[in-house]
Each structure stands twice: as C-alpha cells, then as structure tokens.
Amino acid sequence: MSLDTSALETEGAPTSRQRLRALVGGDLGLVPVLIALVALVIYFQVRNSVFLSAANVTNLFIQAVIYVFLGMAEVWLLLLGEIDLSLGWVAGMAGSIAAIVTNVQYAWPWWAAFVVALAVSAAIGALWGLFVVRLRLPSFIVTLAGNFIVEGVLLYILDHVFQGGGAPVQEKVLSDLTNGNLTPTWTWVFVVATVVVSAVVALSRERARRRAGLVNAPLYRLVVKLVALAVFGVLLALVFNANRGSFIPIQGMPFAVPLVFGVMVLYSFVLARTKFGRYLYAIGGNPEAARRAGIPVDRYRVYAFLLGGLTAGIGGLFYVSRLGGYSSSSTDSTVVLYAVAAAVIGGTSLYGGRGKMTYPVVGGIILAVIINGLVLIQVSATMEFVVTGVVLLAAVTVDSLARRSQTLLK
Amino acid sequence: MSEPVTNESAAPSVTGSAASGDPTSLLSLRAITKSFGAVQALRHVDLEIPAGQVTALIGDNGAGKSTLIKVIAGIHEPTSGEKFWLGQRVDTHTPRAAAELGIATVYQDLALCDNLDIVANMYLGYEETRRSVLDEVAMEVHTRQTLADLSVSTIQSVRQLVGSLSGGQRQAIAVARAVMRDAKLVIMDEPTAALGVTQTKNVLDLITTLASRGIAVLVISHNLNDVFAVADRIAVMHLGTLVSSGPVSNYDTASAVELITTGTTSRAA
Numbered sequence: 001m002s003l004d005t006s007a008l009e010t011e012g013a014p015t016s017r018q019r020l021r022a023l024v025g026g027d028l029g030l031v032p033v034l035i036a037l038v039a040l041v042i043y044f045q046v047r048n049s050v051f052l053s054a055a056n057v058t059n060l061f062i063q064a065v066i067y068v069f070l071g072m073a074e075v076w077l078l079l080l081g082e083i084d085l086s087l088g089w090v091a092g093m094a095g096s097i098a099a100i101v102t103n104v105q106y107a108w109p110w111w112a113a114f115v116v117a118l119a120v121s122a123a124i125g126a127l128w129g130l131f132v133v134r135l136r137l138p139s140f141i142v143t144l145a146g147n148f149i150v151e152g153v154l155l156y157i158l159d160h161v162f163q164g165g166g167a168p169v170q171e172k173v174l175s176d177l178t179n180g181n182l183t184p185t186w187t188w189v190f191v192v193a194t195v196v197v198s199a200v201v202a203l204s205r206e207r208a209r210r211r212a213g214l215v216n217a218p219l220y221r222l223v224v225k226l227v228a229l230a231v232f233g234v235l236l237a238l239v240f241n242a243n244r245g246s247f248i249p250i251q252g253m254p255f256a257v258p259l260v261f262g263v264m265v266l267y268s269f270v271l272a273r274t275k276f277g278r279y280l281y282a283i284g285g286n287p288e289a290a291r292r293a294g295i296p297v298d299r300y301r302v303y304a305f306l307l308g309g310l311t312a313g314i315g316g317l318f319y320v321s322r323l324g325g326y327s328s329s330s331t332d333s334t335v336v337l338y339a340v341a342a343a344v345i346g347g348t349s350l351y352g353g354r355g356k357m358t359y360p361v362v363g364g365i366i367l368a369v370i371i372n373g374l375v376l377i378q379v380s381a382t383m384e385f386v387v388t389g390v391v392l393l394a395a396v397t398v399d400s401l402a403r404r405s406q407t408l409l410k
Numbered sequence: 411m412s413e414p415v416t417n418e419s420a421a422p423s424v425t426g427s428a429a430s431g432d433p434t435s436l437l438s439l440r441a442i443t444k445s446f447g448a449v450q451a452l453r454h455v456d457l458e459i460p461a462g463q464v465t466a467l468i469g470d471n472g473a474g475k476s477t478l479i480k481v482i483a484g485i486h487e488p489t490s491g492e493k494f495w496l497g498q499r500v501d502t503h504t505p506r507a508a509a510e511l512g513i514a515t516v517y518q519d520l521a522l523c524d525n526l527d528i529v530a531n532m533y534l535g536y537e538e539t540r541r542s543v544l545d546e547v548a549m550e551v552h553t554r555q556t557l558a559d560l561s562v563s564t565i566q567s568v569r570q571l572v573g574s575l576s577g578g579q580r581q582a583i584a585v586a587r588a589v590m591r592d593a594k595l596v597i598m599d600e601p602t603a604a605l606g607v608t609q610t611k612n613v614l615d616l617i618t619t620l621a622s623r624g625i626a627v628l629v630i631s632h633n634l635n636d637v638f639a640v641a642d643r644i645a646v647m648h649l650g651t652l653v654s655s656g657p658v659s660n661y662d663t664a665s666a667v668e669l670i671t672t673g674t675t676s677r678a679a
Binding site: 208209212213214215273274275278281282284285286288289290292293294295353354 | 505506519521522523524525526530534535536537539542543544547548550551554567
C-alpha cells in the first residue's frame with residue numbers, strides 16, 4: 001500500500017508570513033501567559049520576600065482553587081460562545097447545601113451531600129441552557145436573571161430554612177478539601193506518578209504517529225515540555241513538603257491540588273479526545289456547519305450549561321470548605337467575574353471555539369497571584385479590583401485583536 | 411445459494427430502468443415540478459446526470475438552479491415528478507436520505523469550522539474512534555490519502571486550522587470531505603465565485619479529477635469560461651424550465667448566453 005503523500009509533506013521551515021499568523025493567531029497557547037505569570041511572581045517576590053515562602057505559596061494555591069474551578073466551568077460555555085453569569089451564586093448554593101446537610105443537625109454522609117449539591121448545581125445550569133435553547137434567549141441575560149434568582153433563593157435558605165443564619169462546615173471530608181494535606185511521601189508519589197504517566201502517554205502517542213508514517217513535531221519540544229513539567233513538579237513538592245506550621249509542623253501537598261489537577265485532566269481528555277469535545281469546538285466555531293454535519297447542536301448547548309453548573313458546584317464545595325462555612329454575609333457577586341477573567345486571561349476566546357481546560361488553571365493562578373501579592377505589598381483592597389479589571393481588559397483586548405488579525409490575514 | 415435470489419431481486423429494477431429511460435444515467439429527473447404557494451419555481455424539469463461526467467447547470471438569477479439542486483439534495487420535496495437513481499425510483503426527501511444514496515452538496519458557504527484543523531473538518535460528524543476515543547492517527551492517515559488521491563497538493567499540513575486556508579483550499583477540503591464519504595454525485599454551488607485565477611484553476615482541476623474517478627459532478631456556475639473549461643454536459647435553465655441540455659459540443663458561448671437570457675436560441679447547434 002503505497003500512498004503518494006509526498007506532496008503533502010511539510011516542506012522546509014514555515015514562511016515568515018505563517019510565523020506571523022501563528023504569532024497573532026493565538027497559536028502560541030500558554031507561552032505569553034506563563035511569561036506574564038513569571039513576571040508577576042518576580043515582581044511580588046522582589047517587593048516582599050514572604051511571597052514565595054512555603055506558607056504563602058500553599059495559601060495562594062488554595063486561593064486559586066475557586067477561580068480555577070469557576071474558570072473551567074466558564075470554559076464549557078465560552079467554547080460555544082455562551083456565558084453563565086450565575087456561576088458564582090451557583091457555587092455558593094452547592095457549597096451551602098453541602099455544609100447544611102452535613103451539619104450536625106442533619107448529619108448526612110459527605111458523599112450524599114456532595115452528590116445532592118452537585119446535582120442541584122448541574123440542574124440549575126441545565127435550566128438556563130433550556131431557556132437559551134428553547135426560547136432563543138441570549139445566555140447573557142438569562143444567566144444574569146438567574147444570578148439574582150439563585151442569590152435570592154440561597155439567602156432565603158440561609159436566613160429562614162436553616163436555623164442560625166449561616167452554615168458552618170462541621171464535616172471532616174468537606175473541611176479537608178482545602179485544609180487537609182497529603183503526607184510528604186504521598187506528595188512525592190503524586191508528583192513522580194504524574195510526570196511518569198505524562199511521559200508514557202506522550203511517548204506512546206508519538207510512537208503511534210511515527211508508526212503510521214505521520215510527520216511529528218520535533219522530539220525536542222516534547223522533551224522540553226516533559227522536563228519543564230518534571231522541574232515544576234519537583235519544585236512544588238519541595239515547597240509543599242517544607243514545614244509551614246508556626247506551632248505544630250504542617251507539611252505536604254494540599255488535597256485540593258491533586259483534585260483540581262484530576263478534574264483538569266479529565267475535562268481536557270473529554271474536550272480533546274472524544275466526539276463530545278470535538279462537537280463543542282465545532283459548534284463554537286460554526287454552528288451551521290455543525291448542524292449540517294448532523295450534530296444535535298441544541299442538545300450540546302444544554303450539556304455545556306449543565307457541565308458549567310456542575311463544575312461551579314465542585315468549586316463551591318472547595319469554596320465553602322475554605323471559608324469554613326457559608327452565611328448570608330458571604331458575598332459572591334464578584335466571584336463570577338473572576339471566573340470569566342480566569343478563563344479569558346488564560347487565552348479562552350469570548351467568541352467561541354477556542355479554549356482549553358489548562359487555560360483557566362493558569363488564569364486562576366494569575367488572579368490568585370495578583371490578589372495575594374497586592375495584599376502582601378499592602379495595596380488597598382480597592383486597588384485589587386482595579387488591577388484585576390485592567391488584567392481582564394488586557395486579556396479581552398488580546399483575544400479580540402487575535403481574532404481580527406486572523407480574519408485580516410486570510 | 412444467493413444467486414437466484416439476486417437475479418429475482420434484480421428483475422424489477424431492470425423493468426424500473428426501462429421505465430425511467432436512460433439507464434446510463436446515475437440520476438434521472440422526470441417532470442420535476444416545485445411550487446412555493448402560487449410561485450412555480452420548477453416546471454417539468456427532465457435532467458440526466460451521468461456518472462463520471464461534469465454537468466454544468468447554468469441560468470440567470472432566479473432561473474431555478476438553486477431550487478433544482480435543493481430538490482436533488484433532498485432539502486426540498488418536489489411537488490410532482492420522479493427521481494431515478496441508477497434506474498431505480500427513489501424518494502430522497504431528506505438531506506440524510508440523499509446523503510445515504512451518495513449525493514453530497516458543497517454549498518457556497520462550505521460549512522467548515524475555521525477553528526478546527528483539516529482532519530477534524532473532514533471527519534466532522536463521522537469521527538473514527540477506538541474505544542470511544544478519537545482515533546486521530548487513522549483519521550490523519552485517511553485524510554492525507556484522500557487529499558493525495560484528489561491531487562490536492564497546495565496544502566502544507568493536514569493539521570493546519572481551516573481558518574488559515576485560502577478560498578480554493580477550503581473548497582478543496584469541502585469537496586474532499588464529500589469524496590471521503592463515498593459520494594457518487596457531488597453538487598457544487600458556484601465553486602469558483604470569489605476565487606483568484608490560480609485558485610480557480612485548482613478547483614477546476616479538482617472537478618476534472620472527480621469526474622475521472624467516475625464521480626458525477628453537477629456544477630452551478632455563472633462563469634461561462636469555467637463552464638466550457640470543465641463541463642462535459644450543459645443544462646440551461648430559464649424561468650423554472652430546463653430549456654436545453656446536452657453535450658458541451660452542442661453549445662458555444664453565444665448560444666449559451668442566448669439560452670440563459672431568452673430561453674431559446676436562433677443558432678444551429
């Protein structure tokens with residue numbers, strides 16, 4: 001079986017025009033964002049040497065968890081060119097439900113509480129999706145209305161249904177989501193296993209392509225990525241395993257880190273390696289083309305809203321765990337904007353069709369670095385809003401410019 | 411064991427083809443009429459589309475060309491008339507039924523996703539999977555093979571995003587997608603509109619390649635230069651009626667223009 005594919009072989013280096021296209025076309029992936037992250041870290045570390053201390057880095061990661069989850073939730077929607085502005089309160093709802101039903105008053109087992117909390121948040125998301133799909137309403141307005149509705153219902157529950165005006169976390173598993181740590185040994189096991197599995201998966205994929213006679217990206221790129229992953233993993237393990245306790249020793253990677261990582265890997269797999277993910281990208285890119293290819297576009301829209309709600313619900317569990325409880329004075333109105341910011345800063349397009357689950361992870365960490373760092377260098381809380389707003393505006397501008405130059409160069 | 415059965419089942423189709431007239435045609439339309447309320451968009455259209463040949467459908471705006479291809483593609487149900495596929499009467503009243511017969515339509519907007527690469531676009535809705543995981547290697551190999559078979563040589567990498575391709579390359583991808591799904595009749599709506607000289611030539615070459623592989627091609631075009639460059643047969647529509655059809659040698663530019671504008675020709679063909 002001899003195929004004449006010689007004409008298709010990539011010939012030589014890409015032209016400068018193509019390189020320009022790759023540069024402005026947003027094909028650089030996370031590289032510019034990672035450079036910005038490193039710059040921020042260096043800046044804050046120079047201004048205050050506490051910034052990179054084991055205690056603060058751990059704290060920063062825990063801070064980032066809620067932004068990362070809400071950002072991942074928003075990615076499901078942004079991929080389709082939709083948005084869900086209610087996710088902050090949906091997260092609050094899920095967290096509150098989990099806190100309430102595991103409270104000594106009801107004493108549900110943690111897993112039942114989690115299932116119910118996530119089912120509720122997924123159902124709320126799906127409900128918005130049905131409004132958007134059936135009535136052809138813009139998701140912006142539907143979920144803005146939803147934001148107020150969920151807020152009102154949640155505050156009513158906290159004030160009236162559950163006695164006491166607030167739901168403290170009194171269950172160990174829920175509390176451990178952000179307060180528990182792996183032992184130092186398990187921290188190393190996790191880091192080493194992650195690096196080894198990544199290498200095995202990447203190399204076996206490489207080998208399958210080579211066997212089929214397909215052109216591969218140069219091997220050094222893969223090696224560089226794997227080495228970077230290994231170095232980053234080792235650094236993290238060293239930081240997490242350093243003693244950060246003041247009175248009693250506290251060591252090890254917080255449970256939240258491998259949990260976030262696991263969800264990210266699962267979601268990335270679904271988006272990149274299954275028909276489901278492929279169809280979401282297709283609908284985001286050209287809904288009419290997707291429809292003609294036989295994809296049930298409306299059903300996938302509802303799925304995206306459902307997954308957005310579900311993911312926000314997971315974030316809510318971590319949120320309530322970190323706050324130690326949820327009361328009517330816990331404010332959530334701005335957290336959804338951080339969610340959109342996390343997704344967009346990482347490189348997810350607001351216009352649909354472009355984005356990955358790794359983006360909100362980096363975006364969420366950047367937000368946490370900014371918020372955490374500004375506190376450390378004693379900038380007032382009001383400036384925090386300004387800086388975050390500027391960063392979001394910059395990210396959206398880059399997204400819009402990338403999109404425009406792509407059309408211009410065609 | 412199966413032979414007598416095959417003969418038995420083949421018998422009615424022979425009678426069927428006798429009834430339909432031209433057995434050499436891949437698709438025959440008989441007295442197709444299509445009305446939208448009081449408006450008659452198609453009146454008693456008879457058309458033969460033979461395999462392995464390029465049939466050009468020409469006519470002025472509003473002559474009924476688009477309605478006719480939509481009837482063929484199963485988007486419109488004809489008000490009356492019959493369609494015969496390989497001599498057998500068929501009712502393709504849905505796009506899916508037409509696609510299952512092997513009728514693929516490449517519309518002007520091409521229906522491609524700019525944010526996906528060539529492989530993903532070629533397989534959209536028909537992805538190959540292994541244990542419900544996308545089989546990227548198989549899809550990439552097959553895509554490269556299909557493009558090479560069609561002599562599409564201007565594409566650097568099948569992992570390029572479709573958004574970065576030129577108009578002619580996008581047209582080629584849309585056609586290759588149809589071919590990969592075993593299309594026997596490819597309908598193209600104005601494939602060279604808005605293309606430059608080189609890209610137009612590439613698309614015309616692609617059309618010729620399709621025909622040489624035994625695929626029937628039905629091309630709508632306003633550009634008579636393109637029509638005379640690739641067509642084996644010409645069909646002219648005027649005000650919903652098919653006023654003339656036949657081998658391209660029966661026509662010249664002047665007679666074609668006359669047929670398009672007036673529906674008749676004074677010249678001897």
